Amino acid sequence: MRTIGVLGAAAALAVGLAACSSGGGSGSGTTGGSVKGKTISFVPGVSGDSFYITMQCGIQAEAAKNGMKVDMQAPQQFDASLQTPIVNGVIAKKPAGMLIAPTDAKAMVPPLLRAKQAGITIGLVDTTLAQSGLAVTGVSTDNKAGGAAAADALAKLIGQKGKVLVIAFKAGASTSDDRQHGFEQEIKKYSGIQYLGAQINDNSPAKAASIISATLAAHPDLTGVFATNQFAAEGAATGLRNAGKQNKVKVVGFDAGPVQVQQLQRGDVQALVAQQPYQIGTQAVDQLVASLTGKKPTAEIGTTTTTITKDDLSTDTGRQAVYKTTC
Template identity: 25%
Template structure:
């Protein structure tokens, strides 16, 4: 399937910034609705704040549901629609089972998806990562870290979300034929306490586990904490996703093999501008298949310092 590829801040589609001025009461609302509370989303929020400076005719709002549940997320979107929001960008908690509701939202406002797509819905476009490709990169790190093979266990927030399912599939495709096995994946519904307990349970049940994979941003820090408490750092390989400070610190010190990161700043920045442009009548930035890919990156010890410096700069904006 043909996809529009977006690299860094150089976007292939043309985006017109807002012009003129408007009073607060005249501003159209564009909302970014996430799937749960996580520090990961602060990066996307920073991107949205940059976009706000370039879209004076819009009021950009970032929404955190108080619970990582489809029903709660749906209520947030219903409230936004009732208040007259011109557009919503959402990382769907459970895309498959939310399709009917997402279609209802799409019938009343402009709907985009990010992070976790809902391809069966009537959303205008998805802007985010290819989660399958991210999973493949993680699989390469696993094979590299375990040349003689071994048993691995993964941890994820929402097993039913497209981003989780596709990452896991990408890992499995890459390790197929090697001696590395992904023997289990534990879900936690974006519950930090449960996420840590899942790691503790695996250590107790599987003394022969060779590597642990954190599929969501907060999973890798919980893995790191449990292994450190158990005195098993550097004895069990850790592979992560996303750019949590604990994860990056572990990569820097060598206790985490590497992490596969996305570019959530661009989702917030370019995504909001694209949505405003679309609402304004310029639809040229949306490809025929509605998929806009922002590539990920693999962060290892050799490039972690440069990446951390770039992160610091982005969060200043």
């Protein structure tokens, strides 16, 4: 599940599709002209999100190598009720394939089932579905491993002792759930850390701030927070500032878009777990092309994460981890 993007960025995202052609995809190359001129529809989870912009750049670049076109339309919020009519519109256009980040593992099954029945080859990116068999491939971050990386980073920041909390952004979204569960499994390895559980902020910074305030009232000795997206981190930082606990309570965030990097530079968070959205895009196109040309695609591909701190931003590793805002 992705974050609620800046609404005005939707137009820029669409324009950017035509320009995206750089980067380092794995490259399936041309396929004898069998997919040339065909279209891939890209339906991200939300408009204006740098994670999806970076993924879009990878999709566009890899599609161009195969002589394919890409069109994109994104919902204004990470919401199945807004993504469903977009999928219905894609069905009407009848592209050769669709790459989609389902905004809900269950609610997006019916519209994607209709897309499959209409003969559209489907690939999943970033998020998954509760029903298997609808997509020929699924390419996403190993979010459980990402959650585990966040647990390790937070444990290091707090000296492997104290009380920690997870603020998860949306129940039912596979990414949010997996990050939470990965964190929960890994944090058990640290005997000096007491896990206070997870609370849901529903992508609301204000709700995340309220969660922090209530947790500090009950546990004034709180030492760490894993905020599973930018809005959880933003709200956590607000709650900690209001309580005079900023930098005293350590925060690990997720993703490395402009907002998250600013949070890291300001000290709102002390570490970020960055995904590889460009590679997700290129690999998803490769698998879709394989399916469209009669080859066997890889059903599931998991990509890795990179943990960065403020000091890492001046290194090659840190710079490469930061997401794009344009292609």
